[in-house]
Amino acid sequence: MRYIAGIFEQLKVEADQRDAETAGKARGFENLRPFTTDPRHIGRREIQDFMAWMRKQGLDPNTQAKYLAHMRSFLKIFKNHTIADMDADGVRFPKGNKKPIRVLSTEDLQAIFTTLDDMLGWRGSVARGMIALSFATGTRPKEFRLSHLEDLDLKKMTFFVRHPKGEGSWASATEIDIIREDMVPFLERYLRERTAYLKEHGISKAVPMFPNLYRGLDEFYSANAFYIIKHDVELASGVDFKLKDFRSTLTSITVNSDMSLLPAMSAQLRHKTIGQTQKSYYRMEQGAAGKQLRNAWKNGPAIVPQKGVIDSKYEPSGYN
Incomplete structure (x- = not known):
């Protein structure tokens, strides 16, 4: 949260500068609510600016979702339900996808x-x-x-x-x-x-x-x-x-040898349900899928191009 707090301080400086410029150019903006870093009063403006900053930084959707989850939990401590209200109103928040679980070869x-x-x-x-x-x-x-x-x-x-x-x-x-x-x-x-x-x-x-x-x-x-x-x-x-x-590697090796061992492996991992283990196992196999598919083709028929990859009219450098 210290990192996120630092970002909000930076956003406040930028927002105050924009507000000052806007108020100087047009009437009606003098009473614009200033950007705040007070967790009791952080509202839609601050959250939207924060989301815009994350997009501008090119943050991974998983990271964006994690930061917003931290913010949601932090604001709830101060009985601030701005993010929940925005969610209920249909505001689209970044949603992270669970990444494949790595299995060592x-x-x-x-x-x-x-x-x-x-x-x-x-x-x-x-x-x-x-x-x-x-x-x-x-x-x-x-x-x-x-x-x-x-x-x-x-x-x-x-x-x-x-x-x-x-x-x-x-x-x-x-x-x-x-x-x-x-x-x-x-x-x-x-x-x-x-x-x-x-x-x-x-x-x-x-x-x-x-x-x-x-x-x-x-x-x-x-x-x-x-x-x-x-x-x-x-x-x-x-x-x-x-x-x-x-x-994850222990799980994959064990279950791959005998799928009937999944319940026993679930108990070993101390998962709440076998379903949790099945989901984890699926994500493990997603991570190893590419290598498994490549290995499956090693003994398959090879397709050899009839024409060379580099045409004869080109020099080895690839430029004519």
């Missing part, structure tokens, strides 16, 4: 885990642990970032999600299974390296699964710190990815 996964195997130092250890845990369980970045050491039980092959999405609202802490056994060696290695790292610093035990000793004993890594460590893996592997991609 087998080649990308191989590159990432080969890189993880070779990474050195404590940051390399954290990278191994967090990515292996994510891919083994399908947990969200925040859920494994704020996990405790005691939450992971490799004997029972379970992981306790202590801080789930929707915590305190519609979700409670729960135990889920480790469903990719090939991730266990990575996790075992991380736990050994974690013990050695703590010992080097004269510490016998620490609560966090991923202790951040730079911040202090029993301190967790911030989301930004995890992003930096993830970026180390990106640079070394040559693969751009988000930590949440392992959740």
